Amino acid sequence: MESPGRRRFALLALCALAAASLAGLAHAQGRDRVVFATDWFAQAEHGGFYQAQAEGIYAKHGLDVTIRMGGPQVNGLQLLAAGQLDVAMADGLQVLNAIEQKVPLVAIAATFQKNPTVVIAHPGVSRLEQLKGKPIAIASAANTTFWPWLKAQFGFDDAQKRPYAFSVQPFLADPTLSQQGFATSEPFSIEKAGVKPVVFLLADFGYPPYSEALVVRRDTLVRRADVLERFVRASAEGWKSYLANPAPGNALIRKDNPQMSDELLAFSVDQMKKHAIVEGGSAKRDGLLSMTDARWRATVDFLKLTRLAKPDVDYAKAWSLAIVHGVKVLP
Template sequence: MSRSIKNSLKLILGTVALACLAGPVAAQEKITFLTSWYAQAEHGGFYQAVAKGIYKKYGLDVTVKMGGPQVNGMQLLTAGQADFIMGYDLQVLSSVEKGIPVTTVATSFQKDLQGMMTHEGVKSLADLKGKTILAASTAHATWLPWVKAKYGYTDAQVRAYTFNLQPFFADTNVVQQAYPSSEPFQAMKNGVKVNFFLFADEGYPPYGTTIVTMQKTVAEKPDVVARFVKASIEGWKSYLADPTAGNELIKKDNPKMDDEQIAFGVKRMKELHVFDGGDAAKLGAGIMTDARWEQTYKFMVSAGLLKPETEWKKAYTTQFVKDLKIAP
């Protein structure tokens, strides 16, 4: 055999050996994640995980799709058109009651973001007796029974909230439901001084911006779920440290969301410690506890929103967050 052929063989064998050492190139697992509304700062951690390549680091090819008023996330999840959705504890518990096999695998926020906006003279939620309370129809099956039971508000106080702030602006006796970065921001832009009270800071138990999937996915693809959860929580930590990358994708999906609105949202999330407060301060971001879920279950039962015999522990699992220990 000639020297040139021997050298060629050595080169080929060396290349093969290197390829074997490198191992096969793993295909990225394709994942579709559906948010609950139009892209905004409150979804930033998921967009950040895409923008900064955090999902890819964990072998995931994630597409974030926006929700909206005409999008039924739970329906799309159960139909297999989404692998994970941004969920809400009360919705998941109600679905489990109906026999829909969904479950919550992590939470972005230790606090639900729902609250009340008042004029600046109001000092606490206990001061609302005699005030007109504007609440959307969905409030009657979520936070309204809780505040009525806690503070003694009456049905006579409640009027429909039509997502128009003019009635609030026109009457200092009116208070209304709000999210920290939405209605208060609009009030600020209109020169109206307001106070905002987060229900979670008064004991309202649901988590906020949770990650929900099918029970079948947990059983059959626990590794994929674990990677998605870890990458998403890392995305949130990264976003709240520097949201620049995630914001670009948010504005791409939702051009109506401008820099000032996003910055206000990020500021409020930090001030309210929705990501790093509560149990997350000690147990790590993304954490959920049995005690907290039991609180939500008991609230729903007491309010007539859930049957007592509902297998409420199927609505969540802590297996993907109990040892996550990502410092907020």
């Protein structure tokens, strides 16, 4: 008579065999692993990537994608440079800064055709130039991003700057104060407080940097070009699907970030559509996630104009159209 211990051993052996078979099946399916990090906690601004995961689009393109959330304590580009990621999300200016530091990173696609940075004012303001000489709350990081551009384009000066508290409360308490923000976020909180803000999307005034660029190591671009093209294509298809029906992607977003509300998700999607943040620019002609040399050169020119550029740096190393050129998923 067979002992219980022997039966348990046989059962464990069968389980191990089944697990090995499943692993072998996954390998046989030829899915290439990609570890991708976003730039913040899961939100609608990452919706297309979550949609591609939820709808099986990555799997359809032979990819096994892991999405890792960013956050205030996560330096995605540092992790990318260290080989802990395959793809990281970053602002275009961050990629140019990496080139200044001789870090071999390169942007291969851009999620946002329009940078979502905004200046938010109170009702009664109709033109951005009306804010010249008026108090504006900005973060210290703005001193190397949009603030020098505002100074150069609209004659703003440093005497206007007020500390940014990463809260809309100072704005709500002071009708003379304007503040920085993102089109998809801070206006929502302000509207919830009963104020209809005036929102100026800086990209509509010519602010050039790409946002939410997809960045890889240069050696990865050389070694895994086919994998990267499939990743960009699948992500573009995910974005097209998400903007049509965001429910599947939103379910995964809430799973990763339970604090995210349905109301904010809906607002953010609405703003991305309203301002053509994903579907505007070259996306209408070249497809979602596309980039252009002209746009990157305009960003470098902005750095030179505002004296943020460093001499003898080949900024053209910061981007490559080799991958996204073959991807044309129209909105």
